[in-house]
Amino acid sequence: MKITKLEKKKRLYLLELDHDTQLYITEDTLVRFMLSKDKTITPEELTEIQTFAQLSYGKDLALYHLSFKQRTRKEVQLYLEKYEIEANIIPQILDNLEADKWIDDQKYVETYLYQNQLSGDKGPQILKQKLSQKGIPLSLIEEGLQEIDFSPIAERVAQKLAKTYAHKLPHHALQDKLFQSLLNKGFTYSQAQTAVQGLELEADTELEDQLMQKELEKQYRKYSRKYDGYELQQRLTQALMRKGYDYQQIKNSLRDYL
Known part of the structure; x- marks a missing residue:
């Protein structure tokens, strides 16, 4: 040829x-x-x-x-x-x-986890999932995760979330929101619990009263079209409890509002 x-x-x-x-x-x-x-x-x-x-x-x-x-x-x-x-x-x-070291999955894991330590917001479970999706062997991922202390990351994320929601939610609802958000970001139950407890959040009675009043007015507009009397009171109580407000606080507000 x-x-x-x-x-x-x-x-x-x-x-x-x-x-x-x-x-x-x-x-x-x-x-x-x-x-x-x-x-x-x-x-x-x-x-x-x-x-x-x-x-x-x-x-x-x-x-x-x-x-x-x-x-x-x-x-x-x-x-x-x-x-x-x-x-x-x-x-x-x-x-x-x-x-030739152009590809190095172990180094990739180290870099990925280091970047998350510096400025990321993901816990070990989400990181494990994302790295697995990139085809990295599970053994390499778990080895890298064992080297990381996730407590400071969870605390940083909790503090950031607290600033976002502190003036929007009552004390109990805020704690639940922070805890669930940390779980959703892949932190373990223990890591999330410790991070939220470490914030030492305190209830702001005046703020909660304002939030309660605003939420009560919103729920009243919704339910007063269909219900009245005892049924309306029950609907409002249930709606406000779902929002994280204290039962006694709700009861007092309803007595003054209705």
Whole structure:
């Protein structure tokens, strides 16, 4: 077989043979096999060229993908599959990149967890879930999580949430809101409980009275259209208790309001 055409096409070269075979190869492939127009190659050499071209092209794609940010082995694998790199070639590319430290899942975990320590708001359960979704082995994730003290992170998140909701919720509801928010962010029951207790929140009676009055007016507009008397009082009591207000406080407010 003879090479009849060898033409540069952006980042690749188009190689054509005299028996109507054509393929795209990288510059590394061109240099490695010393390819040129009119050169004769055997079927075995063609197979080697095709394999190396896929390997070289796949690695170039992967390095381009990695140039933007750190990625896991699984993320790079999916990227190569998207560009239809042959399935049997992909593991070789990934192993090569790992050997050269372009891909390092353990380092990825360390960096991810460190960033969360600095400014993140996620607990161990959410972090474990997110890292698993990136294809990182569970053993690496758990090893990294064991090195982290999540108490300061939970405290930081609790303080931030407290500033957001302190003037919007009664004392009991605020505690519940902070505790549930921390659980939703992946912190354990113990971590969430300790963080909320550490805030030493105190009830502001005057503020709670204002919040109660505002909520009572809102609920009254809602239920007074359908109910009155005892039934209205029960509906209002239930609605306010769901909002976290104290029963005796509700009872006193209703006596003055109705």
